[in-house]
Structure formats: C-alpha cells, structure tokens
Amino acid sequence: MDDRFADVTDIARPRLLLIDGHSMAYRAYFALPVDKFATTTGEPTNAVHGFISMLATLLRVEEPTHVAVAFDAGSTTFRTVRFPQYKGTRDATPEQFKGQVPLIKEVLTSMRIPFLEKDMFEADDILATLSSQADALGMEVLVCSGDRDSLQFVNENVTVLYPVKGVSELARMTPDAVQVKYGVAPHQYPDLAALVGETSDNIPGVPGVGPKTAAKWINQFGGLEEILTHADEIGGKAGESLRAHLDQVRLNRELNHLLTDIELPFGPDDLRAQPWDREAMNAVFDALQFRTLRERLFAMHPAGQDSEQEAAQAAPEVEVVPLAPGVLAQWLDARADQTLGLDVAGRAVPAGGDAWAFAIADGADGAGSAIALDFADLTAADDVVLGTWLADATRRKVAHGGKATWHELAARGYDLRGIVFDTELAAYLCFPDQRGYDLGELVERHLGHELRALETDAGDQGSFDLSVGEGNQDSEANRLAVRAAALTDLAEVLGGELKDREAADLLATLELPLSEVLAQVERRGIAMDVDYLRDLEKHFSEIVAEAARSAYEVIGREVNLGSPKQLQEVLFDQLAMPKTKKIKTGYTTDAAALADLFAKTEHPFLEFLLAHRDATRLRQTVEGLLKAVADDGRIHTTFQQTIAATGRLSSTEPNLQNIPIRTEAGRRIRRAFVVGDGFETLLTADYSQIEMRIMAHLSGDTALIEAFRSGEDLHSYVGSRVFGVPTTEVTSAQRSKIKAMSYGLAYGLSSFGLSKQLGIEVGEAAKLMDDYFERFGGVRTYLTGVVDEARATGYTATIMGRRRYLPDLTSDNRQRREMAERMALNAPIQGSAADIIKVAMLGVEREIAERGLRSRLLLQIHDELVLEVGAGELTELEALVREQMGSAADLLVPLDVSVGVGASWHDAGH
C-alpha cells in the first residue's frame, strides 16, 4: 500500500483531495504581486507560485492519499449555450495569467498528479462527479475551490476548502460551517444561490431578495421547489419580486446545478498519489526559478521515500567484511578480475587535502560485499596491500569524481590508477545541462533506490541490508560502503545511457584520461612571485584610496562607491545626471553607462569613480591570488570538468581563467605568475581564432575556408570581401565591425544586438549582415541548419559527438525558444573548441611522458595552454606542443598555434 501521503495511524481511510485548478490559480494570480514573481526572462509566475505553494501546504497538512486537479476546458460550456450571458461580466483573462496555466500543468505532470478537463463542462462538474463517486466508495473528500457552487456537495464525508484570503487561508466548509454561514444545509445552497444570484457568474437574482430572505424562505418551505409552488402565498415586496422572476430563478437553479454523472477518464481509484518524477520536477522548477518552493516540497518527501515501492526488488544488499589480518588482500585477490567501486571520504583539494576513510565494494548483483575502513585503523601490512591495489592500473575501479578521489588519496601518499569508469563524468556527458551530479541523486534517479546510511534503518525494505562487523561500526565507513556498492550498478546503467547517446568513447578516450591529467595539473600548480604580488596590492590600494578621496571631494561627501544604490543617489539625484538604462533596482551604473555619462557631462566624479572601480577590482583579484598561494608558493586551481554545458572546463578557487589581460594595469597581474624553481621558463601556446576556424569547418563555406588558407589577416580578408575593397584598404574601423560580427554570429547575434554593440543603426547592421552572408552564404546555411537539426533531434553535437540537449527549441515561450536557438548556434562551436583543446592536452601530456621530459602542463584557458619548461627542453617542447595542438583535430582549415616564451605569464604571452 502506498503510504506516501498518509498518516500511518489513519491509513485505512483513503482521502481524496480535489482542486479546482482555474479558480485557485486565478485567486493566486490576484493574491501575489506579478512583478515580484517572474523569471529572469520576465515570464510571470505568480499564479504558479501561489498555486503550487497552496498545493504543497495541502499535501503536507491534509495528507491526502489521492489527488487530482480539474481545469475548465474552455469558455464554451453547456451552460453558456443554455444561457449566453452566463459568466458574461467577467473581465477578459489577463495576458499575464494565461501562460501560467500550462506551467501549472507542467508542475502537476512532474508530480504525477493527474489533471482533468472536459469539453463543454466546467471544472466544478468534474469535481462534483469525482466527489460523489469517491463518497460512494467511502472515501473522505476535500474539495479546494473558489467557486461557491461547490458548497452544494458538502456532506459529512465531503469538505470544501474555500479561500478566504488569497490562497493561503482556506475555510473548512463542513455541513455545519455552511449552515452557520448561509443559514441553509449544503444541499440547499444552490436553492439559495438561485434566489440571490451570483454577480461573478452574471446570474441575476431576485431583486430585493438577499441571502437572509432566501434562507428564511428555504427554511420555511423546505426548498426551492416548494417556494416556487407556494410563491403566491408569499407576501410583501419580496414575494412580488419573486413572482416576477420565477423563470429566472428556475433557470438559475438549472445552471448552478453541478453534474455528478459526467464521463471521466479516471475514477477516484485511479487518483492515488504517485511517486514524484523528481528529475522532471527539478527541470520545471529550474525553469520557473522556484528555489524555496522546491526545497519545501522535497523536504516533505525526502529523496528516496517516493521510490520505495519500485526499489523493493532492486535494492542491493551488501555486507561489510570485518577486517582481520590478511583479509584485505584475500578479499581483493578474490576479485582480481572484477571492476570494483571505490569511494573515499576526505578533503578533495589539490594542495593540503586529506583522506580519512575509504570503501571498496563489488556490485555482485545486489548481494555484494564491501571493505570499509578508516585510514587510521589500517595496519601497516594492509596499507601496503591497499596502496598496491590503488596504484595498479590493471585493477579496474569505478569512482564518482575520480579526480577528487585522486587528490584525497594523493594527500596520503597513494597513487590511484585504473579508473575505468567515472559515474560523475558519465552523468555529465549524458546530461550536461544539469546543475550537479550528486551520487545519491543519481542512484535514486537511475537505480530507483535511495542511498541511505544503514544504521538508521537497517533491514528496512528498500534499504541496504548491511551486516556490520565487529569493531567496524563507524558510520562514515558504512556510509562509504553504501556509496561504493552503488557505483558498479550505477556505472552499468549510465554506461547504457552513454551508449544510447553515442558518448561512450567520449568518456573512455577523452574525459576520463583528461581527469587524470587535470589531477596532476592541479597538484602541480603554478608558481607565484608573492613579494611582487604584495607590492602590486599596495599599489592598487593607493590608487583606490586616491580615487575615493578625489571622488568624495567632488561631491562633498563620503558614499560607498561600491554600492550601486548609493551611486544612483549621487548620480541621478544629487548630480541630476541623465538617466541610464533601466534595471530591476533602478538605473544601471555599469562601466559602459558611466563612460556614456562622462561623454555627456564630463563630470570629474565619473572619472574618479571609474578609476576607483578599476583599481578596486584589480586589488581584489590580487588579494584573491595572495590568499590562494599554498605553502609551496604555488597556486593550485581546481578545474571543474562537469560544469560547463558546452564541454568547456571551468576554473575555481581561484579562477585562473579570468586573470586580466586587456589593460596594462591588468596585465601587470600576469607578471606574478612565474616559472618555478628548477625550470627554465614558461611557455604559452594558443589557438588563433579557433572558433572561427570551427565555423569554417562546420559550415564548409568555401570563401571562409579560403580566408584561412590564404594566410592573410582573417578580419581584413573578410572585410575586403564584404566591403568590396582590397584587403590592404580595409580600415581599422571596418575591420573591427567585421570582427564583432563574425564572432557575434557564433553567439546568435541579431542585427539589433550588432547595432547596439557597434553603435550604428539597426538598418546598417542588417545591411552589414546581409553583405556578409552574400559573400559567405555557407555560413548562413550552416547556422540555420544547425538550429533546424537540433530542433528535430533534440540536441546539438560537436565534432567529437558531445551533445547538448535543448528541449526549449520547441517551447511555446518565445524568450525561452530564442534563448535555446542561440545556445544551439553556439554549443557546437564552443564545444568543438573545447573538445579540440582537450585532445591536445592529452597529446601534450602523453608526448612529454613518452619522451621523458620534465616539462609540464600547468594551465588551460579555453584556447591556451601554459607550460613550465624543463631545463634544455624549450626547442623540443615548443615543437611538440605545436604538433599536438595543431593535429588535435582534422579540420578543413589549418589549426594555427602561436607560442610565446618568458619568465612570467605576462612575458610569455603575445
């Protein structure tokens, strides 16, 4: 029996929750401010938020076992046919509301809550039908509706929850409550409503007859029929009025009678609450940008609880083997030809990490065995056995985030080899747009059971049945055992997913080997000139102080120059400058806007402010670097391999992929990155215009390919074709326009965007693009083709087959669809470039190792590699790097590599 919503003490009585979708969503829409609930793309979500929030509360508080939502199918119903004025006074549905009903349905679908709608009928009829059926089945029924007509089916088993304030406060309309509020029994409510009328439905009542009179008559005569029969006996003005409107009252009663016998695809029994599709919920809540609400829901039903049913058979059992002398070696030897799961607990950083416990498990089809132990409890003999096994590349291992595991083990002096599958990398390749790849979530999603520490509920259905050995009851180790045991099973499932996506090779030959390279790259770090960095910090600090002082002097007071809010006050109130571009919190004070303001006003405050901004940022960067220098005098960044949906790496703690280069002051920071002791120099090697070359390759455009083969300056060459002048006569202004456009095309730039960027008219920008496509028609064909294909297949692909799935390409929402289109344009280009440099990194490392050189790779900055050159190896290394980078992909155009050498990153740059 599914007990996910039910209180265990009250499980015998099924409880059905029915919701009138439209009326509650509509109330939510007016209850919450639409401007406070919108996605970053401006899509209003207030009704969705209010509705789902109310739903969450109902699920928690009422604990229904069965749930359904009914929607109105359209504005035409049998009632409007019978009485065209019905609901005629209603204002047109607000535009902001319309789009939100489908979103609510998306959420409901993800929560596997059925919703019903039926042509020609209203939601209330569906609710009445289901309610009466459920009542007959002995169920307890809760009807959540903002339509008072629903009060007619209230009885001892059926309660209506009627919104009193917004959607957060619901009145429990039991028979007693109806009696108290309206003075009649629930089944008599439509009689009362027929007499009184309902303004919101444009149903006129009997003039002069209000709820009080109506109730009095109903109680006096027993019901509407009797009132009508005895209409002649009723005296006074009210009686007169009634006799004048008998037909209207009869019609009213006919209209407000809810049908309890319409045909529906589901009966109450089919509405049993189902386990949520958490993946779908995550996707839809991501899109809606509901954070708190998602957490509120998930907190009600923690991961795993939903899938207990399905998990019953699938849940593996694993026994943790008590460790006696010799057992580890025996256990491992018995599994010499198996692939084993390995999980380590520790601090996974490239310098100063640690490991405190580990687990190794086989995944013997749900009845496995595991070793789980604190490193502190490891005997010297077992330590050797473990170290040998870890370092043996022929002993196959599955890890989740092998690079992190590698760092943890390296901190304890172990080498780790032989990782043949990494579940985190595999999940990333399959679902590159996902936020994270938590092992527990993956297990739940792909294995259908939860990853639960055993000691809380050992022996429970659906959990691991771990027999804990003597002296081996440490919970951390057991937690690890459960994780390790899941790895081989998960690897199998994700391996299948990879195959389906034709990405198995990508994992085995690219990402997995790359993770080993990155682990070493991170552990090496790059040497820093700390003294120089400190001087630089002092220097930038002085500029900051000076700029701040000058700025305060100009405006005659001290403000926080780092606060956009305070700056707005100074600029637009105190100094009364013209307003800049509007943003959520007022008017922007970004650098472009400030420069624009300076051009208009020449106010010295702006100069000082900009100088202060620049210097502050540079100082921050320097401070961040100083803090990141490890004990070895080097900075060890972490390269994230599963973050960027296009396939790029990213760099964190610190980010070494965004060190300034464009300004002279910024470039000075690069002087702090220096060659380390024992090495000759730094070498940087970067691809020139790799994205444009990929564009040429993928489009096959002969003119663009020729541009690269000609060996001339690309943008001048393209400019000469577009403007119809010799290459030598392309002005620098023309060249930069061409450059901006060429790169913009790869990002899905519009003529509007191009005009804004270049500060030209939209027409001129459009003309520029037309002229470009006139000469490079293959590019246009390619760009439109790539979106069409992605729409058809659901994904884009890079030259190495790395996919990015873009379901929004078919979205009804224009903003989302166009965003997806731009992603589709860019992903193959950015992603192919990422593929190529990853191949190059593997090639460079492999060649260096094969030739026994000491030189080593230190950094990757998307299209650039930084290496430390061993003494006497410069010439050979440069040739090797050029060769490996140049041959990393076989394109229709050459892959140009430029190399620089110097004692610092700045000096090695070009």
Added chain:
DNA sequence: CTCACTACGTA
C-alpha cells in the same frame, strides 16, 4: 547566515 542582484574579469 543565505539569497538575489549588480558588476566585471576571461575565452
């Protein structure tokens, strides 16, 4: 303390 927002650095 966490979060959204603004701003800005890189490819």
Added chain:
DNA sequence: CGTACGTAGTGAGG
C-alpha cells in the same frame, strides 16, 4: 534582443 563561466560586494531577508 550574443555564448560559456566565477567571484565579490551590497542590501534585503531570515
């Protein structure tokens, strides 16, 4: 109304 990232400060909320 151009893609992909990470970081830092502010100010509002808890």
